[in-house]
Amino acid sequence: MMVMVAVILASCSANSDVPKRKHARRPLLVPASSGNPYEVMVVAEDSLWNGFAGKALWTVLNKDVPMLPQREPMFHVSHIVPSQFNRITNIFRNIIILKTNEYTTKPKISYERDVHSMPQLVMTIQGPTANGISTYITEQTKAIIQNLTAEEINRNAMLLEDEFNIAFYRKCKEMFDCELFIPQDLLKMKEGKDFLWASNDGVSTIQSICVYSYPYVSEKVFTHDNYIKLRDKFMQENIPGEKPNQYMTTNHDYVLTRPISVMGRYVLEARGFWNVKNDMMGGPFVSHSSVDTINNRVIVVEGFVYAPEKMKRTMIRRLESALYTLRLPSAKNESLKKED
Numbered sequence: 357m358m359v360m361v362a363v364i365l366a367s368c369s370a371n372s373d374v375p376k377r378k379h380a381r382r383p384l385l386v387p388a389s390s391g392n393p394y395e396v397m398v399v400a401e402d403s404l405w406n407g408f409a410g411k412a413l414w415t416v417l418n419k420d421v422p423m424l425p426q427r428e429p430m431f432h433v434s435h436i437v438p439s440q441f442n443r444i445t446n447i448f449r450n451i452i453i454l455k456t457n458e459y460t461t462k463p464k465i466s467y468e469r470d471v472h473s474m475p476q477l478v479m480t481i482q483g484p485t486a487n488g489i490s491t492y493i494t495e496q497t498k499a500i501i502q503n504l505t506a507e508e509i510n511r512n513a514m515l516l517e518d519e520f521n522i523a524f525y526r527k528c529k530e531m532f533d534c535e536l537f538i539p540q541d542l543l544k545m546k547e548g549k550d551f552l553w554a555s556n557d558g559v560s561t562i563q564s565i566c567v568y569s570y571p572y573v574s575e576k577v578f579t580h581d582n583y584i585k586l587r588d589k590f591m592q593e594n595i596p597g598e599k600p601n602q603y604m605t606t607n608h609d610y611v612l613t614r615p616i617s618v619m620g621r622y623v624l625e626a627r628g629f630w631n632v633k634n635d636m637m638g639g640p641f642v643s644h645s646s647v648d649t650i651n652n653r654v655i656v657v658e659g660f661v662y663a664p665e666k667m668k669r670t671m672i673r674r675l676e677s678a679l680y681t682l683r684l685p686s687a688k689n690e691s692l693k694k695e696d
Contacts (some may be wrong), residue, residue: 644657
């Protein structure tokens, strides 16, 4: 088991150095949405759902989450017919309405938020024919997945900015002059050189977030191989196993990197598998690397999970949401411009 030290309990009391985020509050007359994160309810006639259009949508929503050790679908999907869409079912958090519409000239997708409850996303996919809708859904696979996933990440990130580990927030601010809002249950902290690690108190299930930094010398630090090399360096130095010859490392054969944009800034996203050298421990990780232009350094935030024989989709996505709350030292930071 990986070594954890320096337990610090995070208080939720009001403090002047802790920011208070202002988010849109749910009006009293608007119900809270139902369902769990990454659940989607499809509203469609049986004939459409059981036909080519429904099968195409099912295939999209049931694609595997990338870089998990076992197969897990992107979303949990349920189906009802339009006659069952009422005041009980219409408050579901993620709804896809699938229908034919003879008055449309071509298939299209439209989005609405907080129609019947909060938070809620209602996606309507319609077109003049079922076959046309089926082809269109396949073409829009990336957009459908990205919009549903982004909605869930944004929801959880907003919740984290209201209820978070204050001790970790303060230590991250002190060490890196950055704001990062992580789950309150990640109570254990360990500090290293330009490295901060927080984890829950689990035994069979461990969820962790770490932050580390290094000098920014050029865009070459964001190449796939350099990312892995630097990750291995920091993990070996800061995350040991139980024995002297054990430490965290990266499975070099299973790492995906890609550039994304977060709040207008360039971010290198990485997903892959970690393991402990000379041990059987391992699991998935996800990280964001960003340039702090004020201090000419790279800030890396990462979440990783250890949960043998358990489903990990919800756990890793919970940590991933925290990565999106990172605020660099100044709002004046310029985005590192780099084309996808």
